[in-house]
Amino acid sequence: MNQQNYDKLKSLKLMGMAEAYENMSQGQQFDELSFDERLSLMVDHEESLRKTNKLTRLISAAHFPMKAAIEDILYQEDRRLDKALILQLATGNYLTDGRNIIFKGPSGNGKTFFATAFGVQACRQFNKVEYKRLPHLVEEFKLAKYQADGSYLRLMKKLVKTDLLILDEWLLYPLENEEATIINARHEAQKSNIYCSQLNISGWYENLGNGTVAEAIMERIIHNAYDIELDGKMSMREKLSFKQTER
Template sequence: MLPHPTLDKLQTLRLTGMLKALAEQLKTPDIDSLSFVERLGLLVDRELTERDDKRLSSRLRQARLKHNACLEDIDYRSPRGLDKALILQLASGQWLRDGLNLIINGPTGVGKTWLACALAHQACREGYSVRYLRLPRLLEELGLAHGDGRFAKLMSGYAKTDLLILDDWGLAPFTAEQRRDMLELLDDRYGQRSTLVTSQMPVDNWHELIGDPTLADAILDRLVHNAYRINLKGESMRKRVKKLTTPGASD
């Protein structure tokens, strides 16, 4: 069979990995030194790699991460209180399989959101669905959804997401409606899906922030008591970068 019809059929079947690999093989002078099984194996491997890459790209698009971050780029030299052993443990993904949560605390600029996105990127690599949300925007969206009939659909989608990132927790006190929405969201996810929260406010102050004592107890019971914690500290990374890029800045 002539090669061009075969390429066309692979395109029709949407076997783009095999298509690219076969096209490359046809241009390789000594490819005939490989057996049929070896060449077929190369085609199949390429197809699997292509499909994995497409699935990862799709998960990353759906995640809408704020930063293009990955764990390999973490800077452990900065004195931020990062525990490398804990990061490696989280990178294994066992916390996601167990439906546990993660809380990243620290002052502004120390890299809370960046670290959250790096862990989320790793989750996407491992095949988990991820969604990044700024908590103020989420609460506003849920408030609007109550009025236009989208609330149940939104909550169902968030409940099914393997890793939900709630960034900027604690920028403002919760309203009565927001307390009820947050409890419903966390209750749907409890023990089944993982939630990652970043906050400048210490966890000890969350009870007062939420407001209603009964609902605060219920929310924190579902969020905090089964959560890993990373407490970052130190100078803002933004200030550090500015120093390094400012002409004449001292070491």
């Protein structure tokens, strides 16, 4: 291995190519490859490493509350899940179309797990995702208002521009002006949101403040949204507990 070439690749931050170059110098199986074939392997390794690093950054920046993935979803009969719909949504077409997903159901039935799984899937497709619990977001805005460093505007801009916004514990408390502004701005920008709520949609109206503003927000959320009810005789927490016991 030419150490100077290796050091230059690292200084140019071509870490994948440097790693592949080092591996090739140590393996005789690469000796018979042409220059183009070796270069192709180095470029492929660089691309793969960059994608892996980007995915790691996206998942870390999303602040997910747990580990979850589409492939880990349990399709027990009592849950009455539409597997075809879940797999269709996993392709990410709803993001392209600017459509929302609503996960409804009692506490413990897997709303946060599903939202996180879809958020991770969106990250795998290299979308920027932000996970927020609505009560925490309300407090975040209250603190940002009193900062003189532009925190409030940066938070608003970040939430409006992100490719997918996940709002957990949706309408557990009445909606504040900031959250309503974000919903309206993301609707105008045709950005997708995922809502997790213990309330049926019919019970949203009161916590949206009633009146024409509430009607407008509901229309923007519900219009073309995928409404998914998470059911089951046993909660997800209980099922996962039993599953771990069996292991």
